[in-house]
Amino acid sequence: MGQGSSAAVVPFVNTNVPPPELVERACILSAFDTPEVLWLWQQYCRLDTDEDGVLSCEELLELPALKHQPLRERLPYALGLNTTKQYDFPAFVAALSPFNPRSSLDDKTRLLFRLYDSDQDGRITKKDLRSTMKLVLKSGGEDTLSEEQFEECLDLTLTELGLPTDEPADEKQAEKDKVALGDIGAPSEAEQETAVGEIEVSRRGSSLQAGITYEMFAGCVGTTNLGPKLSFFIT
Numbered sequence: 001m002g003q004g005s006s007a008a009v010v011p012f013v014n015t016n017v018p019p020p021e022l023v024e025r026a027c028i029l030s031a032f033d034t035p036e037v038l039w040l041w042q043q044y045c046r047l048d049t050d051e052d053g054v055l056s057c058e059e060l061l062e063l064p065a066l067k068h069q070p071l072r073e074r075l076p077y078a079l080g081l082n083t084t085k086q087y088d089f090p091a092f093v094a095a096l097s098p099f100n101p102r103s104s105l106d107d108k109t110r111l112l113f114r115l116y117d118s119d120q121d122g123r124i125t126k127k128d129l130r131s132t133m134k135l136v137l138k139s140g141g142e143d144t145l146s147e148e149q150f151e152e153c154l155d156l157t158l159t160e161l162g163l164p165t166d167e168p169a170d171e172k173q174a175e176k177d178k179v180a181l182g183d184i185g186a187p188s189e190a191e192q193e194t195a196v197g198e199i200e201v202s203r204r205g206s207s208l209q210a211g212i213t214y215e216m217f218a219g220c221v222g223t224t225n226l227g228p229k230l231s232f233f234i235t
């Protein structure tokens, strides 16, 4: 009787083979195939250290492939995880789906974008890139760059992304630019007095200083060789 009631409470823990319906659901929710899902089951059981049959966000991030990621602290947001929620096996597999080489470009790009967006405001700014590069370089033992060399590196990356290397004068201005220029709409009445080309250049410059949106980022990754370059930490 004891065995029966225990199985009813934690039906899936520490069994070598997961129930077929869980495998099927995990495959539907992710880009993983059956052999990969079966391998992930072993990881899932191992990660469930408190043996309650589900994974907390903290348990999930103990996965060896994630544990030592330089941007580990950003993974909950990047993977859409809630730090107070518990994840069953299909949800665990679904959360890891963007790491699968067969996942859609959009899934992979969105993960990358969110890893860069350090303040989670939906835009990548120079500030985001700076903090991201610092974390990555530090983890690779390359924090011996002088401040000047680091800024050169940063500016090079910004240029490759098509972003201006100068920053908004202050946070308030950045916020204003974000609101006013997030979508580059039609020129205002006053702006119509100026040559159209100048307006576009000036407004676009301000908009880019306020950061790039996901759509702009996806365009960069999709049309240049920056995709592989930016995804150096997703392996």
Ligand SMILES: [Ca+2]
Binding pocket: 047, 048, 049, 050, 051, 052, 053, 054, 055, 056, 059
């Ligand atoms: Ca658990």
Ligand SMILES: [Ca+2]
Binding pocket: 117, 118, 119, 120, 121, 122, 123, 124, 125, 128, 211
């Ligand atoms: Ca941001």
